Amino acid sequence: MKYLPALLSADHPSLTATERAYLAIKRRIIELELEPGAHVTKSTLTHLAGAGAMPVREALTRLQRDGLVQALPRSGYRILPVTLKGARDLCAFRQLLETEAAGLTAKLGCPADDLARMEELLEASYELGNAASVDAFLRANLEFDTIIANRCGNDMLAQSITRVFDELERILRITLKSLPFSASAAHERHAILDAIRERDPAAARTAMEVRTRASLEQITDTLMSSSSITEANIRVS
Secondary structure, X not given: OOOOOHHHOOOOOOOOHHHHHHHHHHHHHHOOOOOOOOEEOHHHHHHHHOOOHHHHHHHHHHHHHOOOEEEEOOOEEEEOOOEHHHHHHXXXXXXXXXXXXXXXXXXXXXXXXXXXXXXXXXXOOOOOOOHHHHHHHHXXXXXXXXXXXXOOOOHHHHHHHHHHHHHHHHHHHHHOOOOXXXXXXXXXXXXXXXXXXXXXXXXXXXXXXXXXXXHHHHHHHHHHHOOHHHHOOOEOO
């Protein structure tokens, strides 16, 4: 696939030292190894990234632009917390993008091998509290959506969707700490696949809108009602 979210991307030997440091620190933020609200020093981040001071400094500048870290005067950096408004806004933006991509993919048609792979990916589930199964579930779900994005025929739309996935992943990891696997969510994804297989753009858009709206509601409800509000330092703003 041409466009991939970070979770599905392989390391590339052509990456610069700064790019490697950036990706190493970003993955630790997204995967919650560096928790929202945590204070970290530059020396700690340099050790985690396995890079020199200059690449890490440049990487941190990029991470500040991404809204993931905040420089603190004479005391290192702070991993910025997730905000409820930010989570809502990101999920709503995702809904707009993915609904259109699903319709376009259904209109253009999807190769049989991609349809078969999507069917296989829908078998994924997870056990609450099992980090390995949650990671595998996230990979499967992002791959499912990434196939749709890459088959929509619009490179800018596909690229925008995969960038949204990079921001969404941290929120999903926080949410899945306390959200049990949902059979209804699996059914919603099956409806998307069926509509794409039948080359029905209207049904594909409707199915994706239903799925992403339900995801927004689940994420919002879980963040508001679970202990993640305190444990993950989520701000209601």
